[in-house]
Amino acid sequence: MNDATILLAAPTPGAGANEAAPAAGAGDYEKVEGRDRETIECQRACEAVAADKTASDYSHIVWAYGVIWALFCAYGIFLWRRSQRLADDISALNRKLERVR
């Protein structure tokens, strides 16, 4: 990390644009620990890449899990319809048996 110490000037009431800045350490300045703009932008870019990857990973997972359970459900429905057809066939056979008797 490229951390740098930046001294930010605290606004002083009544200070004009042409007035000279007060000397450091005189009590008008506050020392702030921060990062330079480049480091912050680099970090944000990395975070954006990570966020994109996580979003893409989640979409891949949703597709994968959705496909698996959709396949099982589709096969379950296929079996259920088949059992309905078999039940109809059995009752047709029973009707024919009754007629023959």
Added chain:
Amino acid sequence: MGRTLPLVLFAFGAGTFPYCVQRVFFSTPMERQMGTVQKIFYFHVPLAWIMMLMGVVCGIAAAIQLRRQSSRAEATAIAAAEIVLVAGLGVLITGPIWGHATWGKAWTWDARQVSTGLLWLIFAAYVLVRHYGAAGSERLAAALAIFGAIDVPIIYYAVKIWKTTHPDNNVVGTLPPEMWATLWPCLAALLAMSLGLMLTRIRQEVAEISLDEGWVRIDDVVRSMTAKDDGKDADKDDGKDADKDASKDEE
């Protein structure tokens, strides 16, 4: 028992599934290199195992059916082949989704991918031959199923024999305990669902075979009854003709 066991398996699978999702997404640590997408593993690998297991079951059942003409073995082979198609399609779709996220390419023509695709095609051919094949095509179908079962060890050893992009078989053995603890419930849920569906399909196929036999028998009975009635009518007609002839002679 025949009807209860599939229901018990479905209930177990349905009950375990929410626990699996909870474990996969909230209790299992993220894999360092692949990140979130590695979570496809917990369903992709068990599905591949189920596909290979059912491929072997189908091959053995088809061989038994070929030798003993057993209707139960025939039903088992057909049911197992259909589960191979369902699980195989799951593997062949989730694998490329995972590959697209990690390798940047969905299909790399890697030996494991190709041998898995081949297994799926063999069992698709088996199911089609069983469905639409003419009488006597059971032998061809059984040969296909046995050929498919032989492909299973090829899939397993593909990553050892050839250079592949697919991870090798040691990945599962070297999993950390938290990942193992997630993989097992996922395998149990999917296996319970697959077995439940397979048992239901076996029952249906056995019922269908018995129904076909029932229809053939009842048609035979109806035909023989019709033939008897026709015979009686013919006898009556013959009798009438004889009477007529006799009366003509008397005249």
